[in-house]
Amino acid sequence: MAEYTAPDPIVDVTGAQEVADDLVVVPNQGVQLVPNIGVIGGSHSVLVVETGMGPRNAEAVLKFAAEYAKGRRLYLTTTHFHPEHSFGAQVFAEEATYLVNGAQAEERAAKGAGYLAMFRGLGAPVARQLEGVELGVPDTVYDRSHDLDLGGRVVRLRGTGRAHSRGDQVVTVPDAGVMFTGDLVETGQFAIFPWLPPHDADVSGIRWIEVMRRLAAERPRVVVPGHGDAGGARLLADVRAYLELLRDETWARRDSAVGEETIVEEVRALMIERHPDWAGREWIEPGIGCFCAEHPDDSGEE
Numbered sequence: 075m076a077e078y079t080a081p082d083p084i085v086d087v088t089g090a091q092e093v094a095d096d097l098v099v100v101p102n103q104g105v106q107l108v109p110n111i112g113v114i115g116g117s118h119s120v121l122v123v124e125t126g127m128g129p130r131n132a133e134a135v136l137k138f139a140a141e142y143a144k145g146r147r148l149y150l151t152t153t154h155f156h157p158e159h160s161f162g163a164q165v166f167a168e169e170a171t172y173l174v175n176g177a178q179a180e181e182r183a184a185k186g187a188g189y190l191a192m193f194r195g196l197g198a199p200v201a202r203q204l205e206g207v208e209l210g211v212p213d214t215v216y217d218r219s220h221d222l223d224l225g226g227r228v229v230r231l232r233g234t235g236r237a238h239s240r241g242d243q244v245v246t247v248p249d250a251g252v253m254f255t256g257d258l259v260e261t262g263q264f265a266i267f268p269w270l271p272p273h274d275a276d277v278s279g280i281r282w283i284e285v286m287r288r289l290a291a292e293r294p295r296v297v298v299p300g301h302g303d304a305g306g307a308r309l310l311a312d313v314r315a316y317l318e319l320l321r322d323e324t325w326a327r328r329d330s331a332v333g334e335e336t337i338v339e340e341v342r343a344l345m346i347e348r349h350p351d352w353a354g355r356e357w358i359e360p361g362i363g364c365f366c367a368e369h370p371d372d373s374g375e376e
């Protein structure tokens with residue numbers, strides 16, 4: 075088993091921060107494979123966004139959320155099916171209603187077991203957190219968008235269409251101007267491209283850029299990314315600029331019939347030069363691979 079050198083992927087609820095009235099974020103504090111987690115309150119109900127990876131992390135999140143809710147009804151949603159975001163949902167089964175978009179539910183059913191096996195192979199600290207995971211199914215599945223009334227506050231849940239994954243979902247709290255993006259946005263790191271053909275080739279750089287354009291038009295006050303510090307609408311613009319640069323530099327070389335190995339080498343160096351302080355450099359190459367496959371001459375799509 076590969077050596078996992080990052081800190082154990084454990085959610086620490088003690089760092090919870092209020093980012094708006096009755097709305098807290100449990101930040102991932104820079105720990106890999108820990109997502110930012112949201113708890114959004116209304117007068118009669120509370121929505122939890124993301125479970126953390128595995129049942130023990132999810133138990134800590136549920137305990138925190140139940141104490142926060144003080145008797146209010148609990149809902150759970152997840153931004154996409156990836157293990158650190160949703161592979162703890164089973165713990166909420168008796169306590170909360172688990173609600174997601176249809177594309178996410180389908181992707182979870184199709185790929186959940188494969189991702190569970192793949193993540194267990196990342197190293198012992200990850201495998202430990204994944205012990206006892208049962209994938210299960212959400213309680214409620216909506217099609218494209220759903221307005222969830224928490225009492226005096228309506229939260230908008232929307233599937234964005236394929237981008238970082240096949241079933242990405244964005245959660246917005248309009249009265250507070252807060253947007254949870256999941257892994258469509260990360261702070262201080264290169265965009266995560268789970269481009270793993272032939273096992274998983276659902277990530278789409280082109281569609282991702284389009285989603286960023288649409289989300290930015292909503293001008294959120296606070297953007298809570300999948301991982302890394304929350305910030306303003308600028309975070310959306312930063313991701314879009316990176317994705318567009320990655321696309322343009324990749325395609326320019328593809329147009330000049332440069333070999334894929336050289337494209338990777340040159341574009342990777344350029345991206346690191348542009349963002350020397352960003353983590354996750356290992357995600358640049360799959361991003362280039364994805365855009366190569368989406369080059370207009372290669373792709374079967376319009």
Ligand SMILES: [Zn+2]
Pocket residue numbers: 154156238257266
């Ligand atoms: Zn993800």
